[in-house]
Amino acid sequence: MEFLLEIMTEEMPYAHVKLAHDQLINLFRQELTEARIKIKELRTSGTCRRLVVVADIEEKQSDREDIILGPPKKVAFTEDNKFTNAAFGFARAHNISVEDLEIISTPKGDYLGFKKKEEGQPAKKILPEVIPRVLSSLSFPKMMRWNEGMGRFSRPVKNLMALLDGEPLQFAYLDWPVRPFTFGHRFHSPLQLTVKSWKEYIDALRKNKVIVEPEERRRIILEGAKKLLEPYGAQLYPDDELLERLVNDVEHPFVILGSFPEKYLALPIEIISTVLREGQKLFSVTRQGKQLPLFVGVADQIADPKFLIRQGYERVLKARLEDALFFWEQDLKVPLKERVDQLARIVFQEKLGTYLEKTERLKKLVVFLGQQLGEKEILKTSLQAAELCKTDLLTEMVREFPSLQGKVGGLYCRVQNYPPSVAKAIYEHYQPQSLDEPSPSSLEGAILALADKIDSLVGAIGLGAEISGSGDPLGLRRYAHGICKIILDHRLRLSLTKLIRKSIHLYGEKLCLNEKETVEACLGFFTQRLRFIYEKNGFRYDLINASLQTGIDDIYLSFLRLKALEELKSSPAFEPFVLMVRRVNNILRGQPVFKFNEQLLKEKAEKELQAAFEIVKENALPLIQQGEFSKAQKIVFKLQSPLNNFFDKVLVMVEDRKLRQNRLALLHNIRDFLFKIADFSQIVLAGEKENQKGKA
Amino acid sequence: MALQDLIMNLQQFWAKQGCYLAQSYDVEVGAGTMTPDTFFRVLGKRPWRVAYVQPSRRPTDGRYGENPHRVQKHFQFQVIIKPSPLDIQDIYLDSLRACGIKLEEHDLRFDEDDWESPTIGAWGVGWQVMLDGLEITQFTYFQQAGGLDLFPIPVEITYGLERLEMFLEGKDSIYDLDWSKDVSYRDLRWLEEKEFSEYNFKAADIERLQTAFLLYQKEAQQLIDRRLLLPAYDCCLKLSHLFNLLDSRGAISVTERVKLIAEIRHLVNQIARLFVSLEGED
Known part of the structure; x- marks a missing residue:
């Protein structure tokens, strides 16, 4: 129906x-x-x-049959097979006669009872x-x-x-x-x-002039715009969010094309499109990537025969563009460099000081990052970008359009003839605002963005900010996601712990938590966020655990580790290997760490195991360092047969204490080495899923 | 149609809706919402219908009379009806028709815009009404005022008179509007904008403003203690305006801003609570 x-x-x-x-x-x-x-x-x-x-x-409704159990058979019948009072009582309580009761078998035994049928309503x-x-x-x-x-x-x-x-x-x-x-x-x-x-x-x-289906309204808008723009060989400047809002906001879309005076094209497209979008929900129009003095709007109408709507939009838009052009010209009169000192006037965070202080920290953080990454030649650019990146907060343009922060700084830099790489780094340094947005495209932008985000994140966490809640009022998740995404996109190899420590030190006495607490809270938060990102990318939860358990200090390495597990999980060697590792772990459970002494190896199988382990280690370690986990893992699989042989031929828990401890020490070394690749104990094999899930 | 005709049309329309036509309040306010005819009357259970023009001052919006759209004082036409009628959107649209707007020929949209005023502990949900991309009205169902949940729910309709008139006259500058057939907006207001911008941004003495703030703060509290709630509320309006002036002089840091707003709100919330509890005693 x-x-x-x-x-x-x-x-x-x-x-x-x-x-x-x-x-x-x-x-x-x-x-x-x-x-x-x-x-x-x-x-x-x-x-x-x-x-x-x-x-x-x-x-x-589907019909329903309920089984109503009464007293057990033993209680319901007398020895000569007559109904007892218990049986009569049960029947009376359910308003049926004892003749309608039957014996119902259950795993707990036979009961007197009846089946109650309920016909669906x-x-x-x-x-x-x-x-x-x-x-x-x-x-x-x-x-x-x-x-x-x-x-x-x-x-x-x-x-x-x-x-x-x-x-x-x-x-x-x-x-x-x-x-x-x-x-x-x-x-x-x-x-x-x-x-x-x-x-x-x-x-x-x-x-009656309502298009009910959102899909159809979207099509009307897009096709209407296309038709109007065809004569100009022009396109809409894509803006999915705006499109979705307009699809929602009107019952009968009518697409209008309007124009504005060419003199406002002196403004960059980022600013024009923001003025259009934020004030009046209008689309910008481009031809071959260049802004045209046109806009596309969507009215809740069926027609605009007298062009009243178009003229109305044009009049309001002109006033807003006039304001924006005024801001642009006024702002550009002051070189960004001269604004730096005024950053002391705006507060970054009540307890964390002003934006001037933040700027000083950012300068040190980009230098630190440059050194960590071995990128010395971009040092000068990074420093200059860090120094200027917050100055646009003092401009009229950003005060009017806060969503343009960063971009405005980059644009002003370009006009004021700072090096293009500096302008670009500033332009990009708030990116990415979400996991779906691209990271900064330049390395300088990536480094500045990392510095900016880690400074904000460490500051907030160091003041004891709540990180477990459901919302993200301080944008901490956005910062953490941004940092992870930049590191993964740019394949950066750096120690997260060292970066966090550096950031803590730069705050001096300002933070409430001590260094250890702050580092732990940050790493815990990053682990949680990284898990979220991995899950979002469709990785299996147990593989994620196997990677995360070995640590996230080097985020890119943690990703490579996970990717290798993903690649190898269906290899025939994988499952036996995981089982073997479990065997090793089981035998080591509860055992202290003993010192290994090669001289004490006695049996052939244990000598062979040690020899194989040495070779595997020598070949695999450099690969692990380089993040070539897949290749390393393939070498490590070669331990399977000597280990099998070892367990078959050698008794680990022998009476002789020295021999026993030495064998355990050998296995311990192997386990520690394997942990550099992944925590294999986290991996769930086919058929075990449900049992293991609770533990993970 | 001149601005005064627009005002008369709206007055006539809302009077027919049973609104009492109040006169503008005589203390500086940032918005029509802040006058006693709105603030006190939305509290409590009694039905209320009022409409009035309220000059509204926003010192930071001053542009020395040079910007065609921004002024440090503008005129709002404020309507409060409690409880909000079920067909209030339609009534509102009729008011636009009564001003001569043929809605069938334009793009009129109720565009999500919730409203809140931290200084008077008030918030509501509603829209900005956009007419061909121009914001002409703020339309709000009040949910809280003075930190108290409101019931029945009042609806507030605030027309920006200059905006609406610019639409009606098809003019690009506020100063070109006709107030009456013979008097322009420029004649009446340009000098005021120029001088007050100078005052708001440069001439106002910060120290004396700060002193005045402290004085009114003390006065408000002692009046609250004596249960003289209407005079106490006037002091809060003074405080709000002094705050805005200090702000336009750039004399309020981010931390101070939060602190000062909280102080004003604290006074206003006391007044609202006492007012409601005393009303219950009538």
């Missing part, structure tokens, strides 16, 4: 609409499954004014109970109330319409209006519309 629910509201925020769609799917799936109504199809649709659920469901009866439960479970980051009603929602709810195979469902929730009809576009067709099906619903709304 077709189930259709429409929740009409006043205009909901884009983020809330997205949340509502996810929740509606989950809640209906959960509630209907619990109510034993099978779902063949379930999806959502709608606009900012209507949340729509459409589903194909079974017309009734029609969906028509169940849905009126399900819908209010779903409505009361929907939640938003910020909930509101309105009028004198008791309900809370994202925005006021205007109308609820629920149909089952075209028939209106009778239900009630709080004082929200439930009616068997819907409404068209706010201005073009505010009529009551009665429909009998999803198809009729879409068609009726289309006639």
